[in-house]
Amino acid sequence: MQIRAQDLAQLASPADVIFDALREGITDGTLAEGEVLRQDNIARMFNVSRIPVREALTRLEEQGLVTTQRYRGAVVASLSLDEIEEIFEFRSLIEPEVVRHSVVVASQESLDLARDYADRFGHEEDPKNWGHLNRQLHYMLYRDCGRPYFLQVVDSALNRIERYQRLQLTLTSGMDRARREHQAIVEACIARDADQAAELTRAHILGAGRSLLDFLERVRKG
Amino acid sequence: MQIRAQDLAQLASPADVIFDALREGITDGTLAEGEVLRQDNIARMFNVSRIPVREALTRLEEQGLVTTQRYRGAVVASLSLDEIEEIFEFRSLIEPEVVRHSVVVASQESLDLARDYADRFGHEEDPKNWGHLNRQLHYMLYRDCGRPYFLQVVDSALNRIERYQRLQLTLTSGMDRARREHQAIVEACIARDADQAAELTRAHILGAGRSLLDFLERVRKG
DNA sequence: GTATTGAATATTGGATCCAATTCTGAGAGC
DNA sequence: GCTCTCAGAATTGGATCCAATATTCAATAC
Numbered sequence: 001m002q003i004r005a006q007d008l009a010q011l012a013s014p015a016d017v018i019f020d021a022l023r024e025g026i027t028d029g030t031l032a033e034g035e036v037l038r039q040d041n042i043a044r045m046f047n048v049s050r051i052p053v054r055e056a057l058t059r060l061e062e063q064g065l066v067t068t069q070r071y072r073g074a075v076v077a078s079l080s081l082d083e084i085e086e087i088f089e090f091r092s093l094i095e096p097e098v099v100r101h102s103v104v105v106a107s108q109e110s111l112d113l114a115r116d117y118a119d120r121f122g123h124e125e126d127p128k129n130w131g132h133l134n135r136q137l138h139y140m141l142y143r144d145c146g147r148p149y150f151l152q153v154v155d156s157a158l159n160r161i162e163r164y165q166r167l168q169l170t171l172t173s174g175m176d177r178a179r180r181e182h183q184a185i186v187e188a189c190i191a192r193d194a195d196q197a198a199e200l201t202r203a204h205i206l207g208a209g210r211s212l213l214d215f216l217e218r219v220r221k222g
Numbered sequence: 223m224q225i226r227a228q229d230l231a232q233l234a235s236p237a238d239v240i241f242d243a244l245r246e247g248i249t250d251g252t253l254a255e256g257e258v259l260r261q262d263n264i265a266r267m268f269n270v271s272r273i274p275v276r277e278a279l280t281r282l283e284e285q286g287l288v289t290t291q292r293y294r295g296a297v298v299a300s301l302s303l304d305e306i307e308e309i310f311e312f313r314s315l316i317e318p319e320v321v322r323h324s325v326v327v328a329s330q331e332s333l334d335l336a337r338d339y340a341d342r343f344g345h346e347e348d349p350k351n352w353g354h355l356n357r358q359l360h361y362m363l364y365r366d367c368g369r370p371y372f373l374q375v376v377d378s379a380l381n382r383i384e385r386y387q388r389l390q391l392t393l394t395s396g397m398d399r400a401r402r403e404h405q406a407i408v409e410a411c412i413a414r415d416a417d418q419a420a421e422l423t424r425a426h427i428l429g430a431g432r433s434l435l436d437f438l439e440r441v442r443k444g
Numbered sequence: 445g446t447a448t449t450g451a452a453t454a455t456t457g458g459a460t461c462c463a464a465t466t467c468t469g470a471g472a473g474c
Numbered sequence: 475g476c477t478c479t480c481a482g483a484a485t486t487g488g489a490t491c492c493a494a495t496a497t498t499c500a501a502t503a504c
Contacts, residue, residue, distance in 0.1 A: 013292060013487075039456070049489045054457085058277050062284035070235060071456050071495045086371045093315055149308045153375065235457075261486070271459045276487085293465045293486050 014048045018056040021046075026065050026076055027162040028131060033078035037066060064160055079160065081216055087161050088209030094154055095138075095205060096198035099185070101145040103194040111190050114140035118186045122179040130175075131166040137182060141189055141201075168212040178208065236270045240278040243268075248287050248298055249384040250353060255300035259288060286382055301382065303438055309383050310431025316376055317364070317427060318420035321407070324367040325416040333412050336362035340408045344401040352397075353388040359404060363411055363423075390434040400430065 022042070025031040037057065039050040046053070057074045060066045068074040079087075102110075117137035121130075135158065142151060168174040181204040188197035244264070247253040259279065261272040268275070279296045282288040290296040301309075324332075339359035343352075357380065364373060390396045403426040410419035 011292060015487090038454095040454090050456085051488050051490095054277070055280050055487095058280045059284050062281050068456095070233060072497095073456070083371065086369050089369075090316075090371060090375070093319060094312075097315060147308050147311075149305065149312060153312070237457090260484095262484090272486085273458050273460095277457095290486095294467095295486070 013052065014046065015052040015055040015059075018042065018046055018048075018053055019059050022056055022060055023063075023065060023159065026060070027159050028128065029163045029166060031076045033076050033163070035076045037074045037076065039073070063156060077160075079164065081213060081220070084161055084164055084216070085209065085213055087157050088205060088212075091154065091157055092202050092205045092209070094150060094157075095142070096202040098142045098145045098147065098150050098154060099189070099201045100194045100198040101147060102142055103189050103192055103197045105146065106141075106144045106189060110140050110144050111186075114186050114189065118179070118182045121182055122175055127166075127170055130169045131162050134165070134169065134178070135162070141185065141197075164216065165208070165212060168208065168215055171211075171215065174208070174211055174215075177211070178204075181207070235274065236268065237274040237277040237281075240264065240268055240270075240275055241281050244278055244282055245285075245287060245381065248282070249381050250350065251385045251388060253298045255298050255385070257298045259296045259298065261295070285378060299382075301386065303435060303442070306383055306386055306438070307431065307435055309379050310427060310434075313376065313379055314424050314427045314431070316372060316379075317360075318424040320364045320367045320369065320372050320376065321411070321423045322416045322420040323369060324364055325411050325414055325419045327368065328363075328366045328411060332362050332366050333408075336408050336411065340401070340404045343404055344397055349388070349392055352391045353384050356387070356391065356400070357384070363407065363419075386438065387430070387434060390430065390437055393433075393437065396430070396433055396437075399433070400426075403429070 022031070022037070031037075039053045039057070042053045042056075043050045057066060057068065061068050061074065065077055066074040067077050114137060117133055117140060121133055121137060138158075142154065145151070169178060181200065185197055185200045185204060188200055244253070244259070253259075261275045261279070264275045264278075265272045279288060279290065283290050283296065287299055288296040289299050336359060339355055339362060343355055343359060360380075364376065367373070391400060403422065407419055407422045407426060410422055
């Protein structure tokens with residue numbers, strides 16, 4: 001029997017590559033909200049026809065990262081303050097439970113990595129990386145929870161607000177606070193204190209959401 | 223200015239129609255789990271080319287209702303017992319909060335309709351309709367919560383397990399119990415008792431999940 | 445000068461064709 | 475009889491072409 005590479009690792013299709021690239025651009029803010037995504041432009045950028053581009057856009061729309069109108073194309077989705085608030089409320093319900101379940105069974109490796117990320121947090125130079133670092137840190141605290149569906153749903157929610165959340169991290173106050181809270185959460189996890197870790201996670205999310213919304217209200221209103 | 227129909231109601235594309243039809247078939251159990259969905263067959267059924275079919279399948283995969291492998295086609299997704307359990311756990315976190323927020327502001331119309339559905343529940347003839355009735359009832363209790371994202375996420379979760387949940391409703395004990403619990407939830411909502419409604423909803427979901435899993439374990443194991 | 449029309453252009457969506465991969469089954473080898 | 479091989483069939487994925495719709499902008503009407 002012949003060894004087929006795709007049996008070991010599903011080969012990435014052009015549509016996958018394009019999907020990942022666009023998602024990255026949307027979550028890290030490279031693509032501005034409301035920006036129109038022209039199938040032709042994207043296709044040329046990746047040296048493919050529009051077919052895989054369409055597939056990528058379809059998937060992005062299903063994920064809520066772009067909105068499309070028939071015959072009018074896709075634009076990078078933008079969230080109202082209410083929608084952002086709702087997603088933080090959602091996270092504040094789910095992520096504490098994820099942490100609670102993780103803490104009990106978390107591997108030493110996950111905890112070590114979480115501590116590393118928490119230490120590096122705030123000492124990173126490039127603000128471009130803060131969003132990534134934040135995501136990786138949270139992922140380390142979540143990944144052992146044994147609930148793939150929860151992780152997937154949280155991931156999807158994070159994708160929607162990451163572009164906004166990084167705005168808040170840019171504020172030094174937001175960054176300081178996030179670093180302190182991350183440290184505390186990691187401590188609780190290392191101490192295997194599930195209730196404490198869950199409650200700190202809840203407070204962290206609600207606090208970050210509140211401060212982000214305050215900031216956005218100032219920016220958008222006056 | 224000319225009146226354009228699509229300004230008033232976004233015209234349904236072939237891909238929308240196919241997506242809805244397949245989703246319906248998957249959630250109501252018409253399409254068996256693991257069944258292969260051939261692009262050509264579906265295209266012929268709807269008298270279109272495979273292009274809109276591909277779009278529908280892409281969206282269904284993003285929703286978790288089908289799984290696809292490159293060059294090997296799409297099959298109706300099937301859930302392990304663990305995955306089903308996880309979705310019930312997820313619902314038990316989200317839906318009580320949705321009800322809690324709805325109860326405070328629910329319109330009289332929503333409450334009346336909820337009561338109607340609860341009364342009809344169990345007196346419907348055709349088991350095919352039970353799933354629909356269940357969904358409609360819950361939707362009436364949820365729709366005024368002012369949280370579109372929550373509703374969307376709950377809807378997605380319900381789509382994944384509806385095909386299994388209807389199995390449980392088929393058991394007379396499951397049906398009786400669901401009817402009683404629905405009545406109680408509706409009563410609490412009409413009384414505007416948010417805490418009570420939320421707690422009853424939580425218990426209802428966990429109970430239904432437990433009884434469904436017991437049933438499935440008996441069926442699947444021995 | 446401003447609003448309106450309509451033709452030209454641009455863009456998306458669907459059909460068809462072609463390429464890449466998987467599946468199937470008949471036949472060879474043992 | 476059983477397994478392996480490989481050629482043909484079936485299927486999916488991508489490219490290209492065409493149709494449907496939206497957008498733009500110059501020309502016209504007022």
